[in-house]
Amino acid sequence: MAELVIKDLHVDVDTENGPKEILKGVDLTVRDGEVHAIMGPNGSGKSTLAYAIAGHPKYTITQGSVTLDGVELSDLPVDERARAGLFLGMQYPVEVPGVSMANFLRTAKTALSGEAPKVRTWPKQVNEALTVMDLTSDFSERSVNEGFSGGEKKRGEIAQLELLDPRAAILDEIDSGLDIDALRVVSAGIERFAKKPDKLVLLITHYTRILRYVHPDRVHVFVDGRVKVSGGPELADNLEERGYEQYAK
Numbered sequence: 001m002a003e004l005v006i007k008d009l010h011v012d013v014d015t016e017n018g019p020k021e022i023l024k025g026v027d028l029t030v031r032d033g034e035v036h037a038i039m040g041p042n043g044s045g046k047s048t049l050a051y052a053i054a055g056h057p058k059y060t061i062t063q064g065s066v067t068l069d070g071v072e073l074s075d076l077p078v079d080e081r082a083r084a085g086l087f088l089g090m091q092y093p094v095e096v097p098g099v100s101m102a103n104f105l106r107t108a109k110t111a112l113s114g115e116a117p118k119v120r121t122w123p124k125q126v127n128e129a130l131t132v133m134d135l136t137s138d139f140s141e142r143s144v145n146e147g148f149s150g151g152e153k154k155r156g157e158i159a160q161l162e163l164l165d166p167r168a169a170i171l172d173e174i175d176s177g178l179d180i181d182a183l184r185v186v187s188a189g190i191e192r193f194a195k196k197p198d199k200l201v202l203l204i205t206h207y208t209r210i211l212r213y214v215h216p217d218r219v220h221v222f223v224d225g226r227v228k229v230s231g232g233p234e235l236a237d238n239l240e241e242r243g244y245e246q247y248a249k
């Protein structure tokens with residue numbers, strides 16, 4: 001089972017002038033096997049939603065709840081949210097100089113499952129996950145995200161998704177900075193993940209382009225820190241034609 005339930009979520013961001021409310025009551029339920037797209041203009045709070053769920057220290061949940069399979073995430077430290085089955089693919093993946101991808105993946109997998117991955121099978125799994133994302137095997141010897149191209153970062157994120165095997169994947173603008181070939185590879189990776197049992201995906205995107213490759217069950221339009229309207233995949237087509245203006249506050 002995988003079910004993400006967001007209820008009346010209010011979130012403040014830390015600014016130089018004190019806390020500022022960005023999310024103003026988000027309600028959203030993503031059920032087992034579903035892919036939901038969150039779309040919306042720049043500054044509407046999409047990344048804030050992702051960060052707040054993942055537990056970024058700059059974002060404070062002031063009201064409401066987020067549960068994954070009934071477990072309240074806001075009560076948990078970041079690493080325990082990951083152990084609870086959550087994965088966040090970031091808009092701007094963080095560079096970790098001096099830590100190779102191979103080490104990072106092994107450490108993350110060990111932390112998640114409580115035991116080191118098997119030496120007989122793990123390197124092969126890593127190789128396969130990289131190959132399917134069109135990444136060469138020397139990629140695993142490079143420092144995490146350091147000097148990676150935009151496409152390499154995002155393909156690396158999906159390789160992580162494949163290997164770490166969470167239940168809920170929140171992917172924030174995984175499509176930004178991708179050329180058409182990388183977009184296809186990344187989309188195929190997301191679809192492959194979504195089709196496994198007991199998975200759900202929250203796909204945050206500014207553009208409809210990725211939704212030609214990753215087919216959402218539901219589409220939500222985010223405006224000013226709230227879900228303004230929800231619908232089926234046809235809502236994305238409508239946005240493509242008419243833009244976000246029609247939903248301005």
Ligand code: ADP
Binds near residue numbers: 049
């Ligand atoms: P989106 O991902 O939809 O583009 P964000 O969640 O990144 O939107 O940002 C939502 C709003 O929060 C924006 O108005 C942004 O300026 C504001 N915001 C986010 N982080 C900070 C911060 N650290 N300091 C001040 N304002 C911020």
Ligand code: MG
Binds near residue numbers: 033034035194
């Ligand atoms: Mg599905």
Ligand code: MG
Binds near residue numbers: 046047048091173
């Ligand atoms: Mg954003």
